[in-house]
Amino acid sequence: MIAQVAATDGSLQTYTVTNASGVTQPGTQALATNVYNLVVKAEDGTTTASYKVYVGALAANAFIQPKFSGHTDVFAVYNAEQSIIARTGITAANLLAQLESVDATHQTYSVIDAVYSTGFLTGNANVYSGDQVKVTAQDGTTSLTYTIKLVDVIYDIDPVGTYTLSASPPTSRSTATDDIAGKYVRNGAMSGTHLQYTFAKDQYIQFAVTVPSDGNYEVLFGFKKNTGRATFETSVDGTNLAAVNELLVNSEVQGMYSSTLGTVSLTAGSHVIKFAVPTTTGTASFDFIAFLKK
Structure with missing residues (x-):
C-alpha cells in the first residue's frame, strides 16, 4: 500500500502503518478493514496525519x-x-x-x-x-x-431497417437495448441493440442476405431468449432449416443466445431467410444472421 501513495503537492513524505495500539507494522503485514492506520509525516518532520485503512474486496466480475x-x-x-x-x-x-x-x-x-x-x-x-x-x-x-x-459473413439486423413482412404483419416493433442496470449476463447484442416484434400465428419476417461465393454454408442466428417468446420455422430460399425457440420460463435468466440453423448450399449473391410463426405466438428478437463456409 505504501508504494502506491504520494503527496498531492509532490513534497517528500514518510509513511508508516500502525495497528490499533499504535505499533508500527512490517511491510509484509496483511491489512484488514478498520484495524490499521496509515500515518503520514510531512516534509517538515513534525506535521502528521492519520488515515484509517479500509480494505475492499477485489472485483469478482468476469463478464x-x-x-x-x-x-x-x-x-x-x-x-x-x-x-x-x-x-x-x-x-x-x-x-x-x-x-x-x-x-x-x-x-x-x-x-x-x-x-x-x-x-x-x-x-x-x-x-x-x-x-x-x-x-x-x-x-x-x-x-x-x-x-x-x-x-465468414455476418449481418447486424438493424432495428430501424426495412424488411419484408407477412400480409398481416407482426406488431409492436421496438428497438431493444442491452441492460444498463448492471445485469451484464443479459448483454451482448451486436451494436448493443436488436430488433423485436410481436408475432401471431402465420405471420413472418424475411431478411435479404448475400454470400460472396458458391458453397455450403452453416447458418448462425443471434437472438434474445426471454418469457413470452415465439417459436419459429426458418428457411433459406424455401429450403427448411431448424426451428428456433426463444422461450424461457424464468425471465431472470434472460439473455442473448445463438442457434445453428443448419447447413445449406448457396450460390454467390442474394438470398432470402424467412422466420415464420406456425402456432406459438409471442415476442421475437433478431440480432444477427451469420454464415460460415464449410
Whole structure:
C-alpha cells in the first residue's frame, strides 16, 4: 500500500502503518478493514496525519464485451450463452486485443485450444470455432469460459431497417437495448441493440442476405431468449432449416443466445431467410444472421 501513495503537492513524505495500539507494522503485514492506520509525516518532520485503512474486496466480475475503442474482428459477446462471435482467421493475439471487461475492472485472459488440445494459444496462432477464452476476474478466483464461434459473413439486423413482412404483419416493433442496470449476463447484442416484434400465428419476417461465393454454408442466428417468446420455422430460399425457440420460463435468466440453423448450399449473391410463426405466438428478437463456409 505504501508504494502506491504520494503527496498531492509532490513534497517528500514518510509513511508508516500502525495497528490499533499504535505499533508500527512490517511491510509484509496483511491489512484488514478498520484495524490499521496509515500515518503520514510531512516534509517538515513534525506535521502528521492519520488515515484509517479500509480494505475492499477485489472485483469478482468476469463478464466481457467487445472493446469499445475498436473490435473489427469480434462481432459480439453473448454473456448468457458465454460465447464470442468472431471473424474467421482471427489470431489469439487479435482476439484478446479486442476484448475488455464490461465494468472496467482488471481481468486476465487466456485462449484455450479446445479443438486440437495443444494447450494455450498465443500470438499469431489461429483460433478455430470451438476454442475457448477463459476470463479470470480481479479477485483471482471468479472465472468464466467463453466458446468461440467463427463466421465468414455476418449481418447486424438493424432495428430501424426495412424488411419484408407477412400480409398481416407482426406488431409492436421496438428497438431493444442491452441492460444498463448492471445485469451484464443479459448483454451482448451486436451494436448493443436488436430488433423485436410481436408475432401471431402465420405471420413472418424475411431478411435479404448475400454470400460472396458458391458453397455450403452453416447458418448462425443471434437472438434474445426471454418469457413470452415465439417459436419459429426458418428457411433459406424455401429450403427448411431448424426451428428456433426463444422461450424461457424464468425471465431472470434472460439473455442473448445463438442457434445453428443448419447447413445449406448457396450460390454467390442474394438470398432470402424467412422466420415464420406456425402456432406459438409471442415476442421475437433478431440480432444477427451469420454464415460460415464449410
